[in-house]
Amino acid sequence: MVVIVGTGVAGLSAAVxxxxxxxxxxxxxxxxxxxSTYIAKGGAAASLAEDDSPELHAQDTLKVGDGMCDVRAVxxxxxxxxxxxxxxxxxxxxxxPDLRLEGGHSRRRVAHRTDETGREFYEFLMKEVNKEKxxxxxxxxxxxxxxxxxxxxIITEGSTIEDDKVVLATGGYAYLFKFSSTQSTNVGDGMAVAFDAGALLGDMEFVQFHPTVTSIEGEVFLLTETLRGEGAVLVNDKGxxxxxxYDKRGELAPRDVLSRAIYDQYNKGNKVFMDLKGIKGLEDKFPVLISFLKRHNRTSSDLLQVFPGAHFVDGGVRVNVRGETTLKGLYAIGEVSDSGLHGANRLASNSLIEGLVFGMNLHRYIDEWEGFYPEDGTVVSLTEWKGRKASIDELREVNWNNVGIVRNKEKLEKAISYYKGVDTSSSCEESKASLISYLTAYSALMRDESRGNHFREDFPFHKKEWEGKRIYFRIAKN
Ligand SMILES: Cc1cc2nc3c(=O)[nH]c(=O)nc-3n(C[C@H](O)[C@H](O)[C@H](O)COP(=O)(O)OP(=O)(O)OC[C@H]3O[C@@H](n4cnc5c(N)ncnc54)[C@H](O)[C@@H]3O)c2cc1C
Incomplete structure (x- = not known):
């Protein structure tokens, strides 16, 4: 028997x-x-067009990943x-039938269904799960x-389930930032469970912020990359x-570049808006956006205010291309994992496809444990400590202010000293989330350079010695 934890694209495709x-x-x-799958929008990247190839897709992935991708995973x-x-x-x-163009891609390669591809995947795969009983x-x-x-x-709140193989597909922790595009389930507790059991976590400093999240009357809505690919532009309140x-690719620049550009505009006292008027056939192409606008009595001629929000995490439980973690018998697939595909920054639409590929192919490897231990980084061993508990809302505030889009030594040390008092020995969600927040701040402090979506204003440049070098964490067991 195989037990799979998580019902996103990775878990569901693996199950079926x-x-x-x-x-x-x-x-x-x-x-x-x-x-995140349930609310994911744009689509899944794959070289399906005649003028495209896996090599071109790989080149684009490596470029955005900024020297940190694991070439085997790419x-x-x-x-x-x-x-x-x-x-x-x-x-x-x-x-x-069409393939869409998104930021960072040199070809049209985003396979989609409407503008809610994640939800469509989820509903389809859930039906297959039910068919298979x-x-x-x-x-x-x-x-x-x-x-x-x-x-x-596994041990859950309500039971202990003994199974031969365990597959973690519990998603990322982008919800641990005050402004986020994802759901409240994504607080990284699955990742922390793997860490507690002895698995290696890596690349925790690389958190991706989506540049264009909007909110009207409290409803958070992600303005997908494809809108910009199809002709939407960004303007400030000075027009x-x-x-x-900020970048010669303009609105099609990678997410980290655009997120910082928008953040900078706000720091200069400007407001930032998306102008949708340049998109041909908007109503047909983006019906979900249209119904969002209608719900709030807006039209596509109105400018929509946008801000960046935490969206995706590149790091997680380190795995090889078979989904094997460093802990025997434990697999990790999808956003909870750190396969090295995304490196320091994820190319748009590369995560639904990562979940699908790892999920659908797991059956090839599940009977034979090959085992793996990465040798491309520094391993930090941590001992457990006890202290107070922090609420998820407190953590989100601390992370946004200190471990967010623009980081520096002072802010990161402030966050670390805050987490140091947090109880990580308990199995509750808040303790696990505190641990993940701590590891994120810790590796962001260690990486004294800027790379991909990790930006240090006190080191706004690459350092050669950090290229391809990961920071790993493991628990020191007595
Ligand atoms: C708004 C939005 C739009 C996006 N659009 C795109 C896109 O167009 N293309 C793209 O490639 N990517 C997109 N992404 C990213 C992508 O959706 C995710 O990376 C991907 O869906 C992750 O899938 P997953 O199966 O790994 O995890 P998730 O879909 O996040 O699922 C995690 C599952 O684990 C469960 N879980 C979590 N913790 C526990 C626990 N402790 N115990 C039990 N269960 C647990 C959750 O309930 C959930 O079922 C988007 C993300 C967001 C937020």
Whole structure:
């Protein structure tokens, strides 16, 4: 039996594919409609067009990843991406006929269905899960069952489940920032559970901020990259189209560049808006945005105020391309994992596809544990400590103010001293989230350079010695 924790694109595709390849599977999730997949918009990147190739997709991924991608993961995902899309089509999923262009991509390669591709994936895969009669338990993972240094099952709030193989697909922790585009389930507790059991976490300093999140009357809405690919532009309240002042790609510059540009505009006292008027056929292409606008009595001629929000995390539980962690018997797939695909910054639409590729291919590897230990970084061993508990809201505030878009030594040290008093020995969600926040600030402080989406205003440049060098954390066991 295989137990999979998480019902996003990674967990659901793994469950269906494993079942169809003869394995007994069960799913456990904190909240069935939780996670980022359920609200993901744009689509999944794959070299499907005639003028495209896995090599070009890999080149774009490496460029955005800014010297930190693991080339094995990049080759693997870009080569496997078209097959994963075709496999999903064989299962009956229908993509729209066109491929979209997004920031950082040199070709049109974003496969999508409407402008809510994540939700469409989720609903389709959930139907397949039900068809296959895969049981789903709604419960929170709080620890792993480890016997003789091998993972043998999971401990949830309500039960202990002993299983041969455990697959973590619990998503990222972008919700741990005050402004975020994701759901409240994504606080990194799955990642912390793996850490507590002895798995290596890496690349925690690389948090991606999406440049264009909007909020009207309290409803947070992500203005997808594809809007800019299709002709939307950014203007400030002085009417200036400022993006070209920061990067020659203008609105199609990578997310980190645009996020900092918008952040800078706000620091200069300007407000920033998206102008949708340049998009041809907006109503047909983006019906979900249109209904959002209608709900709030707005039209597509109105300027929409935008701000950057934490959106995705590049780091997590370090895995090889088979999804194996450094802890025997534990697999991690999707955003919870650190495969090295994204490096220091994720290329748009590379995460739904990562989840699909790792999920759909897991059946190839699950019977044979190869084992792996990365040798591309520094390992920091931490001992447990006890202290007070912080609420998720407090953590979000501290992270946004000190570990956010623009970081420096002073702010990071402030955050670290705040977390130091936090109780990480407990299995509650807040303690786990505090630990993840601490590790993020710790590695952001160690990396005294700027790279990808990690920006240090006190070191606003690359340092050669940091290129390709990861920061790993593990628990020091007595
Ligand atoms: C608004 C938005 C739009 C996006 N658009 C795109 C896009 O167009 N293209 C793209 O490639 N990427 C996009 N992304 C990123 C992408 O959606 C995610 O990286 C991806 O969906 C992650 O999938 P996942 O299966 O790894 O995790 P998730 O979809 O986040 O699912 C995690 C699951 O784990 C469960 N869980 C969490 N913790 C626990 C626990 N302790 N115990 C039990 N269960 C737990 C949750 O309930 C959930 O079911 C977007 C993200 C956001 C927020």
């Amino acid at each position: 594919s494993l079942k169809r390849n003869g394995y007994n599977v069960r799913l456990v999730t904190k909240k069935i409609t939780g996670g 080759d693997y995902v870009t080569k496997e991406a078209p097959s994963a899309i075709h496999e999903l089509e064989k299962w009956g999923f229908q993509f729209d 895969i049981p789903i338990l709604e419960d929170r993972l709080k620890a792993l069952l480890v016997k003789d240094n091998e993972v043998k099952g 200036e189209r400022f993006a070209f002042n």
